[in-house]
Amino acid sequence: MKMSKMFFQTMREFPSDAEVMSHKLLGRAGYIKKLTSGVYNYMPLMWRVLKKIETIVREEMDRAGAQELLMPFVQPKELWEESGRWEVYGKELMRLKDRHNRDMCLGPTHEEIITALARDVIKSYKQMPVNLYQIQSKFRDEVRPRYGLLRGREFIMKDAYSFGKTQEELDKEYDNMAKAYKRIFDRCGLETKMVQSDSGAIGGSVSHEFMVITDGDAGENDVFYCECDYSANSNHAVSKLPPAETDGAKYFNETKIMDTPNTHSIEELSAFLNIPSSIILKSLVYIIDKKPVIALIRADKNVEETKLMNAVGGIDIRIASSAEIAELMAEKGFDAVPGFIGPKGMNGVQIIADETVRDMKNFVVGINQTDKHLVGANLSDLPAIENYVDIRLVDAGDFCPVCGKPLKVTKGIEVGNIFQLGTKYSKPMNAVYLDENGKTQPYIMGCYGIGISRTAAAAVEAHYDEHGIKWPIAIAPYHVVIVPVNVKDELQMKTAEDMYEKLLAAGVEVVIDDRDERAGVKFKDADLIGFPFRVTVGKTITDGLVEFKVRETEDVTTVTPEVAIEKLLTILK
Ligand code: ATP
Numbered sequence: 001m002k003m004s005k006m007f008f009q010t011m012r013e014f015p016s017d018a019e020v021m022s023h024k025l026l027g028r029a030g031y032i033k034k035l036t037s038g039v040y041n042y043m044p045l046m047w048r049v050l051k052k053i054e055t056i057v058r059e060e061m062d063r064a065g066a067q068e069l070l071m072p073f074v075q076p077k078e079l080w081e082e083s084g085r086w087e088v089y090g091k092e093l094m095r096l097k098d099r100h101n102r103d104m105c106l107g108p109t110h111e112e113i114i115t116a117l118a119r120d121v122i123k124s125y126k127q128m129p130v131n132l133y134q135i136q137s138k139f140r141d142e143v144r145p146r147y148g149l150l151r152g153r154e155f156i157m158k159d160a161y162s163f164g165k166t167q168e169e170l171d172k173e174y175d176n177m178a179k180a181y182k183r184i185f186d187r188c189g190l191e192t193k194m195v196q197s198d199s200g201a202i203g204g205s206v207s208h209e210f211m212v213i214t215d216g217d218a219g220e221n222d223v224f225y226c227e228c229d230y231s232a233n234s235n236h237a238v239s240k241l242p243p244a245e246t247d248g249a250k251y252f253n254e255t256k257i258m259d260t261p262n263t264h265s266i267e268e269l270s271a272f273l274n275i276p277s278s279i280i281l282k283s284l285v286y287i288i289d290k291k292p293v294i295a296l297i298r299a300d301k302n303v304e305e306t307k308l309m310n311a312v313g314g315i316d317i318r319i320a321s322s323a324e325i326a327e328l329m330a331e332k333g334f335d336a337v338p339g340f341i342g343p344k345g346m347n348g349v350q351i352i353a354d355e356t357v358r359d360m361k362n363f364v365v366g367i368n369q370t371d372k373h374l375v376g377a378n379l380s381d382l383p384a385i386e387n388y389v390d391i392r393l394v395d396a397g398d399f400c401p402v403c404g405k406p407l408k409v410t411k412g413i414e415v416g417n418i419f420q421l422g423t424k425y426s427k428p429m430n431a432v433y434l435d436e437n438g439k440t441q442p443y444i445m446g447c448y449g450i451g452i453s454r455t456a457a458a459a460v461e462a463h464y465d466e467h468g469i470k471w472p473i474a475i476a477p478y479h480v481v482i483v484p485v486n487v488k489d490e491l492q493m494k495t496a497e498d499m500y501e502k503l504l505a506a507g508v509e510v511v512i513d514d515r516d517e518r519a520g521v522k523f524k525d526a527d528l529i530g531f532p533f534r535v536t537v538g539k540t541i542t543d544g545l546v547e548f549k550v551r552e553t554e555d556v557t558t559v560t561p562e563v564a565i566e567k568l569l570t571i572l573k
């Protein structure tokens, strides 16, 4: 490729809306051009990267025994009604109507379509196990599209779906996919951690995410992990707690209502009463699927919203606003402000108590009266709690649930996800086969996703410096750029062109920067774009020498053109 002909444009500035490095660099280096919020043009350079990732994914999926197909992007409502997701999938599902007023949606994922397809084809146990995948653009109308390709609205995904007869078959395929994923990300030059996770809107029980660990802002997930193998997304992580004071007997010798003026926060209340926050019971109001829910937890701990949402079986959660709390208070005949809310008297409101509440004694709790708390309270003073669930957000330093050592926390970018779906889709959609005894059975399914475009962006997050991108060789748009310093110098140009032809003939993906630009400009662009290798043909060519630069290490050597070619062919073999 001749740089003078390449359809690209590097920029002086980062895109104005870019907050994280991959968005900044991919924008500035001319890989992506925004069309509208969360929707990007993939420029030729970007497309080459994406195709390389796709090729690695295809090779490894095929090697793992999966078969590629391609399903439609536009999907009819009827199938989503069969699975029950038309109602429950939130606004991320882009719904539209066709000219006949029929409801359709843009595919955010394809469980419904593949299950319907399998139902038509897989009639007998003899046709399973089978794993089918596709690579395609998806659309999710994300609340906050941001970070460029990391969280787009239109993005490229590989999604695979397995069908089998038994849980054992699913376990085996799940493991097979986990191994394929590891190979895929390794080949892309990405170190990933496989962590336990919540199953989210797709549903099912067992699921794992593949996280690229990053210390940048781009990691939207907190990952808790331990020296032993345990690691989990914060939405799923559990821990053992260090011992804490949970009996307030030494502070309160009777149960009574006490004035606690202006204690709106836990800090203020514990300071006012001069007690540790672990003997305060915190009552929080959430809105889950539009209904208020009160969450109770020991006040030195925080609620993990996904866990709470799952405990209620909801799909949408947020903390209640002051206005909503005021409305709830009025409805129940109270007028307390936030900070003084409690479970008592909240008839008809669902109450979820965390495991930490179980052991609390002689504690402090709100009673829906402003500037007052009940102290020396016990569980018998509260409405009966039917069962305790873990809705607690793990803290770094809590103990590992497996080995008991302290947990650590880090940020991660989710590049892939594997789920055991079981019969979550096959049962409601009546997707069945005849088993060996001629009995109908629902398929046991799994699904496996990889964000192709997100993986490319995550690779940038993991590989850059102040000058630009440092692509891992396997997914770089080109392997090497040859830079003649002065295109008007005949010897320089001839040597550069000669090397270019030789490398092309040897199958190396090479670019020649034949633009009549200052050397500095070309070097800057080469670093920004992130070619893994640069060969500079400058004045030293009169001594028969060129400069060979490795982008990853910034290592520069002066060698003959032949040696430069040799080196490249050896490295790229
Ligand atoms: P997230 O939690 O980040 O919203 P998700 O868990 O909803 O993602 P999945 O349904 O598991 O996503 O989709 C499979 C893969 O698709 C993800 O692991 C991720 O790599 C990619 N992906 C999901 N949403 C986006 C997006 N908005 N932009 C780019 N890639 C995405």
Ligand code: MG
Pocket (backbone or CB within 6 Å): 209, 414, 416, 417
């Ligand atoms: Mg996911």
